[in-house]
Amino acid sequence: MIIKKSELSSFLDKLTGQYQVLAPVKKGLEFYFQPISSGVQADLSYSNSVTAPKGILFPQSETLFNYDVQGETADMQECLDTGKKVIFGLRPCDAKSLVLLDKVFHGEKYQDPYYLSRRANTVLVGLGCGEPRGTCFCASLDGGPFGTEGLDLLLVDIGDKYVVEVVSEKGASFLTGASLPLAGKDDRAAAAKAKETAFQACTINLEGLKEKMDVNYDDPVWGFLHEKCLGCGACTYSCPTCHCFDILDEVKDSTGCRVRNWDACMFPLFTLHGSGHNPRPTGKERFRQRFMHKFKYFVDNYGAFACVGCGRCILNCPVNIDIRQVLADIKAGGDEK
Amino acid sequence: MNNPYLPIPVRLTKNFIETEDRLIHTFTLQFLKEEDENSFSYMPGQFVEICVFGKGEAPFGIASSPTESGFLKFSVAKVGVVTTALHAMQEGSILGVRGPMGNGSAVEKLKGKNLVIIGGGFAFTTLRSLITYILHPGHRGDFGELTVIYGARNPGLLLYKEELAEWEKRSDINLVCTIDVPCEGWNKRVGFVPTCTKEVAPCSDNTYAIVCGPPVMIKFTTPVLEELGFSPGQVFLSLENKMKCGIGMCGRCNVGGKYVCKDGPVFTKEELDRLPPEY
Numbered sequence: 001m002i003i004k005k006s007e008l009s010s011f012l013d014k015l016t017g018q019y020q021v022l023a024p025v026k027k028g029l030e031f032y033f034q035p036i037s038s039g040v041q042a043d044l045s046y047s048n049s050v051t052a053p054k055g056i057l058f059p060q061s062e063t064l065f066n067y068d069v070q071g072e073t074a075d076m077q078e079c080l081d082t083g084k085k086v087i088f089g090l091r092p093c094d095a096k097s098l099v100l101l102d103k104v105f106h107g108e109k110y111q112d113p114y115y116l117s118r119r120a121n122t123v124l125v126g127l128g129c130g131e132p133r134g135t136c137f138c139a140s141l142d143g144g145p146f147g148t149e150g151l152d153l154l155l156v157d158i159g160d161k162y163v164v165e166v167v168s169e170k171g172a173s174f175l176t177g178a179s180l181p182l183a184g185k186d187d188r189a190a191a192a193k194a195k196e197t198a199f200q201a202c203t204i205n206l207e208g209l210k211e212k213m214d215v216n217y218d219d220p221v222w223g224f225l226h227e228k229c230l231g232c233g234a235c236t237y238s239c240p241t242c243h244c245f246d247i248l249d250e251v252k253d254s255t256g257c258r259v260r261n262w263d264a265c266m267f268p269l270f271t272l273h274g275s276g277h278n279p280r281p282t283g284k285e286r287f288r289q290r291f292m293h294k295f296k297y298f299v300d301n302y303g304a305f306a307c308v309g310c311g312r313c314i315l316n317c318p319v320n321i322d323i324r325q326v327l328a329d330i331k332a333g334g335d336e337k
Numbered sequence: 338m339n340n341p342y343l344p345i346p347v348r349l350t351k352n353f354i355e356t357e358d359r360l361i362h363t364f365t366l367q368f369l370k371e372e373d374e375n376s377f378s379y380m381p382g383q384f385v386e387i388c389v390f391g392k393g394e395a396p397f398g399i400a401s402s403p404t405e406s407g408f409l410k411f412s413v414a415k416v417g418v419v420t421t422a423l424h425a426m427q428e429g430s431i432l433g434v435r436g437p438m439g440n441g442s443a444v445e446k447l448k449g450k451n452l453v454i455i456g457g458g459f460a461f462t463t464l465r466s467l468i469t470y471i472l473h474p475g476h477r478g479d480f481g482e483l484t485v486i487y488g489a490r491n492p493g494l495l496l497y498k499e500e501l502a503e504w505e506k507r508s509d510i511n512l513v514c515t516i517d518v519p520c521e522g523w524n525k526r527v528g529f530v531p532t533c534t535k536e537v538a539p540c541s542d543n544t545y546a547i548v549c550g551p552p553v554m555i556k557f558t559t560p561v562l563e564e565l566g567f568s569p570g571q572v573f574l575s576l577e578n579k580m581k582c583g584i585g586m587c588g589r590c591n592v593g594g595k596y597v598c599k600d601g602p603v604f605t606k607e608e609l610d611r612l613p614p615e616y
Contacts, residue, residue, distance in 0.1 A: 116338065
């Protein structure tokens with residue numbers, strides 16, 4: 001099927017009647033995923049959004065439940081979001097990150113109803129990357145500019161139109177009734193060519209990384225890798241796979257709500273015990289934790305690296321720490337001096 | 338879908354000052370709804386998140402035993418926001434609990450073994466759960482000889498004094514209490530837990546050690562056990578780390594790839610030796 005670019009906004013207009021539609025919206029020089037009320041607000045001429053669309057399914061701050069405790073009663077109302085959503089035009093790397101988050105939030109014993117409810121009610125329409133950014137390295141992490149993992153539909157830009165590829169059953173039923181024109185032979189050929197000629201800004205070699213990290217907890221490399229890190233957490237807040245959070249209460253009189261907010265392993269308070277003891281007391285341990293979590297612990301627990309190569313941490317780090325270089329340094333190891 | 342973040346409402350029926358320094362209170366909680374009580378099934382070593390509405394949640398090991406029905410018991414030190422609010426709580430107040438959490442399978446592994454339970458300070462809470470469980474007539478036969486070594490800085494800081502007195506009278510448990518320095522009115526053992534362990538611990542053959550206490554006690558007790566012939570697989574330890582969700586998602590209590598909340602809090606020393614020392 002195809003969507004002509006000239007008809008994209010009317011296509012989105014129709015969707016906004018049935019779904020909450022979230023699409024890239026230009027603000028200043030940057031793009032953010034935001035709810036749109038009209039198709040013209042969406043701007044697909046973007047490389048990627050500043051913050052990852054993970055925040056739509058796992059918001060930076062959300063209320064888990066409201067409560068009213070008086071005398072002998074405790075009344076609790078859970079705040080599940082069951083609204084139907086479409087995330088339109090997200091990049092394949094960000095879609096893949098949701099597959100990784102699924103593993104965390106859909107555990108064997110415990111399931112997170114907040115994330116999973118939104119996930120189940122959201123259709124993911126991806127947009128292939130014709131022109132990745134200089135910091136993109138998705139192909140090094142089992143993804144690619146036209147990867148479909150996690151997506152329901154994939155759009156391929158072929159000039160004046162998008163070829164729509166159906167990835168999942170959910171994507172197929174989403175299109176039922178949309179009466180989009182079928183893609184012709186030329187369209188399909190153009191889409192295949194777009195994929196073929198897609199280039200990757202850079203690749204990194206992760207061969208042997210996990211094996212190295214299985215044994216390098218005490219490597220001297222950790223002693224200097226963290227040195228310029230400020231511990232600001234910008235990497236974790238922009239990362240599409242980071243999932244750490246805090247839970248706290250907000251209260252007024254007898255009523256209150258329990259809220260969860262994103263948190264970050266780079267902050268000292270994250271692990272500080274009530275006694276004053278901190279198992280990860282300095283930047284060294286916290287920096288090591290972030291990389292160990294993504295490239296060893298997550299692999300041990302879920303069988304995949306917790307990184308999709310989106311490059312946001314590189315773009316957002318105020319002191320230019322580059323994950324690609326860090327991984328190369330980890331592999332090389334440090335001197336015993 | 339069952340929502341693991343929603344607390345079960347409970348009533349605080351007793352707020353008891355447990356130690357002479359008044360810093361540890363023992364709280365007795367009862368479920369508001371019978372169906373919650375019936376579906377709350379736990380084992381010694383597990384914990385819950387206790388929720389003080391308006392203040393937040395914190396994790397505490399369960400001090401009561403599943404053999405004691407009708408209530409849950411916790412001994413809590415006054416440390417931070419939630420625990421300070423708990424200490425000041427009126428009996429009759431409504432609280433919440435989430436759980437039980439943690440891997441409850443440790444007790445199964447202890448069956449058929451002689452046991453030496455070693456506790457220090459107020460870490461004795463979950464050990465009380467285990468001891469009470471073992472001493473229950475329905476379970477006592479599942480375990481071999483039982484030695485309990487319990488140390489505190491002074492007699493006033495020992496928890497559960499009435500129960501300790503009862504256990505001392507029994508023949509199916511060898512209870513050894515010790516305090517750090519001599520004190521008027523104390524005619525029992527004086528000395529630190531590691532020294533005491535060296536003197537009274539049973540032979541390591543077919544014996545498991547369960548150790549729970551402050552880091553310094555653990556640091557000096559595990560080498561003693563090793564000297565006595567306990568292999569790392571025969572030593573069980575319970576970890577504590579900062580927690581929020583209690584279900585392996587919020588990312589803060591991990592020790593290496595293991596989450597204390599979901600994979601622990603009880604680990605064998607053999608398991609811990611393979612993990613980084615981030616606890």
